[in-house]
């Protein structure tokens with residue numbers, strides 16, 4: 592085993608928190624937390640991510656624990672609700688965790704089941720703005736067909752469609768055909784070593800994430816390169832990670848959209864008290880600390896603690912080579 596840098600990762604601990612709904616096939620979310628000179632941070636790439644991809648998350652985590660936050664233009668961030676691909680009867684239960692949010696992002700697979708979720712959401716929250724997130728899973732033909740159907744059925748309720756296709760060329764064609772805006776997530780996050788300067792041809796909005804971007808400085812560099820309005824979003828972080836994402840949202844001079852930072856609501860519990868779930872559709876930007884009773888309650892097993900320490904030690908060594 593490589594040496595674990597305990598001087599950098601002070602008070603290192605791993606929690607495992609059950610999710611309320613199946614999100615990306617995950618029923619328990621494992622997250623490592625630690626502190627540094629500036630405060631607490633979180634390292635939580637999904638367990639199947641490679642060391643290479645995870646090293647970007649580790650850079651973000653260490654930057655946030657040891658470097659002051661960037662200048663903040665605002666201290667309160669508008670938040671969108673996030674609706675996983677659940678069955679329609681579960682929609683109301685999920686949405687009630689997002690009090691006051693007037694934008695709902697819905698994860699969908701296709702038109703038929705997606706339309707049920709849109710319809711149920713609009714029944715519960717009439718007049719809400721809808722975002723669909725496809726995670727790049729449609730071909731160009733599917734995207735054209737489905738989005739045409741969505742537009743015919745629901746009209747102008749869509750704020751944007753997130754990553755309908757994967758390929759850059761397909762997105763460029765789609766953008767010229769559909770009446771909705773396109774937001775780019777995987778096109779940015781899974782392509783950080785590629786050329787991002789052309790992306791405005793393929794989309795209208797850039798989804799920027801704190802940890803997958805490599806932290807504050809790197810996220811701003813990416814946003815400057817992509818040159819599109821930004822939406823700051825998260826994966827499935829605890830309040831510790833969310834606090835840094837909120838600071839990132841606060842550090843952009845222009846923020847025209849609600850941000851996808853209410854996802855603590857999809858976990859059984861936060862490890863911060865109070866939990867970082869939106870009230871009246873907003874979350875405030877503050878440094879936060881874990882509540883140690885909650886950390887103890889959700890503490891991961893010895894085996895998993897060791898696994899995460901090894902993961903950090905391996906990535907740390909590779910990264911310092």
Ligand SMILES: [Mg+2]
Nearest residue numbers: 724726753776
């Ligand atoms: Mg997405």
